[in-house]
Amino acid sequence: MNRKNDGRDDGNNEKWTEDTWDGPDAWLASEFETQPQDRQPDSRTVLIALAVVMTVLLSIGVTGMWYLRQVNPPDSVTSGKPVATNFTVNPGDSLISVSKRLEQEGFIVNASVFRWYVDRKGGVDLQPGYFALVKHEHIGNIMKKLNKSPSITFTKVTFPEGFTIKQIAQRIEDKTTRISAQSFYDAMTNELLTSEYFPKDLASLELVPYRFEGLLFPDTYQISGDESAASVVDRMLRLMERVGNQEGISDAQSKVGKSPYQVMIIASIIEREAKLEIDRGKISRVIYNRLERRMPLQIDATLYYNSPENASFTELKAIDSPYNSYLYKGLPPTPIASPGRAAIRAALNPAPNPEFSDKMCTGIKKSQNCAYLFYVLSDANGGHTFAATEQDHAINVENSRAGGFLP
DSSP, rough: OOOOOSSOOOOOOOOOOOOGGSSGGGGGGGGSSSSOOOOOOOOOHHHHHHHHHHHHEEEEEHHHHHHHHSSSOOSSSOSSOEEEEEEEEEEEHHHHHHHHHHHHHSSSOOOOHEEEEHHHOOOOOSSSSEEEEEEEEHHHHHHHHTSSSSSSEEEEEEEEEEEHHHHHHHHHHHHHHHHHHHHHHHTTTTTTTTTSSSSOOOGGGTTOOOOTTTOOOOOOEEEEOOOHHHHHHHHHHHHHHHHHHHHHHGGGGHSSOHHHHHHHHHHHHHHHHOOHHHHHHHHHHHHHHHHHHHHHOOOOOHHHHTTTTTTTTTHHHHHHHHTTTTOOOOOOOOOOOOOOOOHHHHHOOOOOOOOSSSSSGGOTTTSSSOHHHHHHEETTTTTTESSSSSHHHHHHHHHHHTSSOEE
């Protein structure tokens, strides 16, 4: 029988010979060892890496070119005599507001880049005034000019609500160095100037003192040293149009049955008569009620418009003038002053008439309308007392005289 080798030494086996695979270093050279391999970069990987690098470089280049075009536009003046244009920095302007207007008016290409540039160059100290800037010049030059004193400065002139053309003209002569009252009057005849609120029949303005009376918005204006009277008038006309349209004067006919120009006349009367906000709407209602009933307005403020100086009230009531609302029914031919926003709003939104439960309606039949028809100055703050009947109004007048509010 043949015996299998079971690992026991039976004395007949040959001596064990150590194999190279049995040594401690056998695994180092075995086929199971992970041998380092020399790998060559994949061509696709190389192409991707190159593409990424080229894209980054191209982006940097494009961004740089774009930035340079914002800082120094390609159409900037590099030769010849540059043409300067006045740019206005207004009181209260910030870097943000100035940069936006610089872009809008074509001086710079990008407002954001301008602000970024200025911030990194130490900022700019803005002063109100006119600055002679060249459009699309290097923004560093623009920044440098804005950091200097303006070439032309402003004069701040305030025209209060209720001012007439005469008062506006005198104020501007007193406050500025180049605009006289006469030049301001002359601007009233400038055919290039107009207002969208003018009546359709311009012939009605031929006999009036100043055709722009009541159409110049009362406000505080910054007037430059080289600005003309016509320029100031135009700015005041445009601002009045803007405010009037904001208040809805374009819908005047449907709201109160009057033209925009008639509303401006009513607003000017309210401006001259009302001192308190609470009275404006009621005075407005008195005017509309009396016009509706074809009653003369009998409003003192119209008497004093363009009237002789030092004339007594009795003398004024006797003057034959279209502004004498004691003699003539209806509205005067023009506004009598420059109304502010509140007066325009009141002219477009008269207060409702009193309810029958109001004590001023006592004695009035329900078949009749209880309406505001009269008012009189009644306190030191400029407040008025209103009445629906002539009898009550007479009592209110006596009380005002007793209180020292009427002569």
